[in-house]
Amino acid sequence: HPNQLTMSKFFDYT
């Protein structure tokens, strides 16, 4: 099964 990525993988916390 493909692995679900999360938002923090792509965007930084400000």
Added chain:
Amino acid sequence: MLELRLLQGSLLKKVLEAIKDLVTDANFDCSATGFSLQAMDSSHVALVALLLRAEGFEHYRCDRNLSMGMNLNNMSKMLKCAGNDDIITIKADDGGDTVTFMFESPNQDKISDFEMKLMDIDSEHLGIPETEYEAIIRMPSQEFARICRDLSTIGDTVVISASKEGVKFSTKGDIGSANVVCRQNTSVDKPEDATVIEIQQPVSLTFALRYMNSFTKATPLSNTVTVSMSNELPVVVEYKIAEMGYIRFYLAPKIEE
């Protein structure tokens, strides 16, 4: 002091219906620019960004930037008490712990106010850079909703593949598989019925249909939806809110290990 008067109160009702199942609690931020929100779902897989620009309100007073933490389910309960044709005014005092929603019937013969308790929410604000997407698909929002709903009866995930030939939505499940291909179609009577595909390079990404279906709850806000994709980036599903702003849903892809 904050006072925002929205003639088309139904827009705010529709916004809440679009996001309340995805996000439980969120901070609404009020500034000179407008009324906005950024929030993630509990698993941090999806993110919603809302902007209602100040110019879209009939009256917009925001003396200083204010962040109001709200439980969206409770907010939805209150807004459901507003009629579809009602004017909605949002009022809050600086440093107060409540927000007031005032509903006025169109002929001013009924005025209600509902006061809701605010809550402290740890803000988890992400910086989302402006991106040039490799594939941008604009299509009727009802068509997109139909495809997501149909495919979710077959499988749990959708592969969206965009190329110059068109955009293909594919799924697989225990009972079989399905593919829906939409080609560019601009020879339509109304511009909102068009399907427009802009491709810099082919893109193929896999997403959880559960989230896509949740995003389509924003369909009543706009006749069209824009799906923007780049390889190895979250997809953006955007519904424009007429003359006011937008609601954007970001969804992280699934990647083969």
